[in-house]
Amino acid sequence: MEAQKVKSDLVLILDFGSQYTHLITRRIRALSVFSLCISGTSPLKAITDLNPRVIILSGGPHSVHAPDAPVFCDGFIEYVEKNGIHVLGICYGLQLIVQKLGGLVKIGEKQEYGKMNIEVISENSSFFGNWIKGDKQDVWMSHGDEVSKLPDGFKVVAVSQQGAVAAIENPSRKFYGLQYHPEVTHSPQGIKTLRYFLFDVCGINADWNMEDVLNEEIKVIKETVGTDDHVICALSGGVDSTVAATLVHRAIGDRLHCIFVDNGLLRYKEQERVMSTFKEHLHLPVTCVDATEQFLSKMKGVADPETKRKIIGKEFICIFDEFAQELEKKLGKKPVYLVQGTLYPDVIESCPPPGSGRNHSHTIKSHHNVGGLPKDMKLKLIEPLKLLFKDEVRALGKILDIPEGFLKRHPFPGPGLAVRVLGDVTEGNHLEILRQVDEIFIQSIKDAGLYDEIWQAFAVFLGILSVGVQGDQRTHSHVVSLRAVTSQDGMTADWYRFDSEFLDQVSRKITNNVRGVNRVTLDITSKPPSTIEWE
Template sequence: SAELTFVGPENPLFGDLPSRAPDLRVWMSHGDSVQVPPPGFVVLARSANCPVAAMGDPRRDLYGVQFHPEVGHTHRGAEILRRFAVEVCRCTPDWTPDTFIEQATAAIRAQVGREQVVCGLSGGVDSSVTATLVHRAVGDQQICIFVNTGLLRQGESEQVVRTFRGRGMQLVPVDASEEFIGALEGITDPERKRRVIGELFIRVFEREAKKLGEVRFLAQGTLYPDVIESRGPERQAAARIKTHHNVGGLPQGMRFELIEPLRYLFKDETRVVGERLGLPEEIVWRQPFPGPGLAVRIVGEVTWERLETLRAADAILLEELRAADLLRQVTQQSFAVLLPVRSVGVMGDERTYQHVVAIRAVTTEDFMTADWARLDYELLARISNRIVNEVRGVNRVVYDITSKPPATIEWE
């Protein structure tokens, strides 16, 4: 982060911010910087290490900033973006969850017509909101397919089936765990893991959909951060950070046409839409879980033994955070990671050489940036003690204190 100092003339981008917040804390993460503004532009703000942190040409209504106004760690960032949209671009601020739901359902009806849709349902908020929107639009023309990849958290498969069969949607559960674990054998590169999982995921869908007859559409819970980090087709000039299985991991010969009603929403907006659709709180506020599942929380090769070790450690972490009422307000995403190293320890007066588990817990508003959660030391000690004593083959627990950026929230 950096402290922004306003230096330029009055302008519609910042309005009266210079008088109300003369030294604004903003989020900056970059290697390049503008040293001298181009002709017609004037410097509007600077920081200690960036001489042109914001610049503008008010006559032509052109503005540029070096910091990230869209993330929660930039103070008054939402106000700056609002001023840009309303005062500079003269947009009308009429987005509401109700208008979004109305427009999304109408668009889905127009796209689908009388065709059938299969929806990739994981039980997370993204796919749940997608499934509910599509169901509202086309009813029983949608069939939800839940694929158990074997890469889910403890008890998750049973919970998803139990929850969504009670909501009036057609649900087909598929146990493909042996296929996924077999396909991942010997793979350690995280990008290869994501691509293998993404392609197999679609192939399983195609196979199951064939049993349902001719199905043309696949509904997915893709969000805009997925598109940003994967360098989706509309962002080819951007750098790829990592491939999300529902964006960059899709095979080129994919047979389905995609329905992605949430593609330009962020997580917080998706939750608001989910609440307005009447989804239960445990679904709307469920912590995010990556599409490739525990495969990208096991650094290195994925095996059944390593999966069971991670599942047990992760369950302890979530149980302790839930008991402390920290899963929603304090930690927006929390999970365990199994590292590809072993460490020496002493248990029962004997030397051990066993696995290391890392704990990751972050606070964030938008998931584009995040800070590590300052958990109570006693809580961390209790989590560590339980994992070492209750999870076979683990003798060390470490806590990740890295923000995003420079790190991503997930390890892979």
């Protein structure tokens, strides 16, 4: 889905490195408005090509006084004013507006972090709607600098309980600013503020929906592939690749050729379960390739998680190239495109090149289908879901008539169990032990009716030994950890609170039924500071 082809009004977010930037995108999309995030330092042409109705400048970890502080491109002010584009600055974005339009920003005498109360001090604010002078609300602050002098034509709309500027506006120039973060849940009135700003102040239309996304994507795929080319789709058995395959199949029909690769890193009985679903319910043409030996031989002795991901990405592409060669013999024409179910969070976390939206942030991890792809890959990528979050993909899948039970499957990482066995995955019987532990854990969650409450649940093989007592004998066996989180989009997550009785039963089942495990632990860390997967 190319943003410039979306007919809906576009809210463009210029990202200056805030940990909350993705939440701005999510909150706006939840209002049925299409939003897209690109780098805050993108060239002017990247912005003009997208033709946004509204531009939001995100927060960031920098000070506007720092010599290397990121700023928007030359000509930005002139462009937005000439075209009547509304601009909202959030936190760092507000300070950037003030500085670039002739105001002053200073190091705050009292830094403001966390929950803070603000008060409206201006009558008839076009930004806060029907708020009146003296109204108060709690918001989430995170800044060290503060505004000391406003640019000409601006007025202060709200101040913090410490007296710092909390909101400013200049309706005639269509510039607005919030020193706090309306996108986080810790600002309870934040979504109302964003809603009023977009609909009442900016006149944005709430006309973005999954039906339009589907129709636009089908159109783009047809235009990209043409009428003769054939396409390969890598099916993992997960929601993302399945939705991507079904969408492409609807666009080009039998010119799509799906391949399911068993790399030896799958869950318990995954191959037979997934192939049955593809054949009986989705009616997708799928070739199953057992490449267990090929993958595990290349993984032998590898412990570094980034190296694991890159090896797996490379081996997948080699198999796809071989599959393409076989199809060429059969069809008389070699496929030139590869479909993958890459999602927006994958792109964000893999820290793509400038212009993609996150080059002021650190790489979290390379996803095998983003950062792990080899530079000399022969197939061209088609990624129809790369601007969507997981819940949006599920909504799209529902429109495509994919069974609800399949759409509710928990996410499974592309590198599979390679990132859930810490260390060398080829040692001993580690993979099989993990499969059995994971199966018991997931089935117990389903039996307890908790599966749909949890975003993702899985077991991790820790690669350490623990002393235990089993059958009145001393054991020196393996330790596993259980992880379950709740989330909306996978960008942030909190650990799921199981009751103690459930955990007791699961632990007993695992230690009684899985030979080689004598200790079960529970991961109770949120994201951040951790990631959902361990590697």
